Amino acid sequence: MKNTMDVLIDEFNDTVGKEKGIIVNVTSISSSATLQEKLIMAANDEPNAPELPDITTLYPNTALMLADKGLLTDIENLFTEEELSRYINRFVEEGRLLNDELFVFPTAKSTEVIFLNMTIYNKFIKDTDASYDDLETFEGIIKTAEKYYKWTDSQTPDIKNDGKAFITYDSVFNVAQTGFQQLADSFIINEELNLNSPSFNRVWNLFYEPAVKGYVANYNGYGSDLMKTGNVVASIGSTAGILFYSPIVTYEDNLTEAVEYLILPYPTFEDGNKVAIQRGGGIGIIKSNKAKENAAGEFLKWFTSPEQNLKFVSSTGYLPVTIDAFNSVMNDESIAKDDNIKKLINTAREMQEQYDFYVPPAFEGFEELQDLYEKEIKETVSLSREEYFKLMEIMDEANAYENVSNGIYDNFINNMR
Numbered sequence: 535m536k537n538t539m540d541v542l543i544d545e546f547n548d549t550v551g552k553e554k555g556i557i558v559n560v561t562s563i564s565s566s567a568t569l570q571e572k573l574i575m576a577a578n579d580e581p582n583a584p585e586l587p588d589i590t591t592l593y594p595n596t597a598l599m600l601a602d603k604g605l606l607t608d609i610e611n612l613f614t615e616e617e618l619s620r621y622i623n624r625f626v627e628e629g630r631l632l633n634d635e636l637f638v639f640p641t642a643k644s645t646e647v648i649f650l651n652m653t654i655y656n657k658f659i660k661d662t663d664a665s666y667d668d669l670e671t672f673e674g675i676i677k678t679a680e681k682y683y684k685w686t687d688s689q690t691p692d693i694k695n696d697g698k699a700f701i702t703y704d705s706v707f708n709v710a711q712t713g714f715q716q717l718a719d720s721f722i723i724n725e726e727l728n729l730n731s732p733s734f735n736r737v738w739n740l741f742y743e744p745a746v747k748g749y750v751a752n753y754n755g756y757g758s759d760l761m762k763t764g765n766v767v768a769s770i771g772s773t774a775g776i777l778f779y780s781p782i783v784t785y786e787d788n789l790t791e792a793v794e795y796l797i798l799p800y801p802t803f804e805d806g807n808k809v810a811i812q813r814g815g816g817i818g819i820i821k822s823n824k825a826k827e828n829a830a831g832e833f834l835k836w837f838t839s840p841e842q843n844l845k846f847v848s849s850t851g852y853l854p855v856t857i858d859a860f861n862s863v864m865n866d867e868s869i870a871k872d873d874n875i876k877k878l879i880n881t882a883r884e885m886q887e888q889y890d891f892y893v894p895p896a897f898e899g900f901e902e903l904q905d906l907y908e909k910e911i912k913e914t915v916s917l918s919r920e921e922y923f924k925l926m927e928i929m930d931e932a933n934a935y936e937n938v939s940n941g942i943y944d945n946f947i948n949n950m951r
Contacts, residue, residue: 612831
């Protein structure tokens with residue numbers, strides 16, 4: 535992604551930028567989390583904070599904080615109505631904050647999908663009654679995860695309870711948000727988690743029990759890490775993560791295996807609607823002077839125009855933002871350079887046709903709420919799983935789980951209040 539950005543920025547500077555007297559300099563390259571941290575430090579004028587750049591990538595919640603301090607430009611003022619009409623409307627609308635001003639301009643968007651190691655999965659379904667159809671629903675995935683755990687456990691009969699997890703979720707918070715939407719409900723109401731809804735019990739069942747029993751991985755990182763070592767077969771995460779999935783799996787005994795991936799649409803509840811999350815940030819323009827703001831607008835127009843937008847998405851897992859580029863990608867996967875990205879485009883096309891897309895709310899404290907939920911539910915699972923395995927030494931699986939899970943659901947809800 536960095537290389538693609540570098541090439542595009544150099545191209546702008548050598549063409550349109552040179553013609554119009556505009557030079558774009560890259561002053562900071564960071565992960566999304568680090569970048570947002572730097573922006574918040576700069577906005578709050580904290581000690582050792584970096585200077586605010588003229589242009590920055592950012593997410594709506596960070597943009598909301600900057601906009602609230604009067605630090606962002608309304609980008610709509612830099613575009614004509616006709617120019618703005620060339621962009622996918624729901625992508626543009628996500629960047630409207632406060633008084634409906636456009637503070638985050640879409641440059642690339644993503645959604646979530648299932649990444650599946652076909653090489654391992656095909657061995658598994660050959661020996662069991664599992665199928666690819668089972669992965670269309672959350673209920674099917676959990677049943678498959680249980681079968682996979684028992685299948686891997688059976689391969690070492692001399693070692694008890696050493697089965698492997700089948701799947702991991704990059705964000706249990708996003709699973710909750712999306713799951714609620716599929717059930718025509720809202721996980722967040724008035725900036726608080728709607729944990730008393732019956733929908734939460736169904737979301738809870740996608741993670742707590744299967745993670746305690748080892749069917750779903752309870753992991754504080756990205757699924758691509760676990761996929762590299764074969765510790766899971768599937769991962770639910772952002773399409774933008776496609777470049778991190780290694781074509782080689784290295785097992786614990788240092789044996790390696792080439793793998794082929796399948797990319798499947800986001801799963802749904804059996805009785806739920808087809809809904810997936812809309813992800814990805816955009817670019818914001820810091821308030822400065824008309825010359826710099828107009829120059830930033832010129833770069834944005836060039837960078838997101840179909841030709842440049844297609845160059846960017848053809849080598850990443852993002853979706854284009856202009857209508858023309860979006861239609862081009864959706865109708866011609868040959869635009870992509872990588873086989874996995876081609877598969878991703880096919881799946882994205884299917885989802886664009888069949889799914890509705892949910893945009894999380896933007897409000898101060900959203901990230902803190904997300905972090906708290908992720909931390910609390912993963913710690914709850916970790917403690918229960920530790921106790922579960924101790925009890926498995928003296929009782930059967932059903933009684934061990936009943937003992938560790940008794941009262942946990944209600945305690946979790948009470949502790950989150």
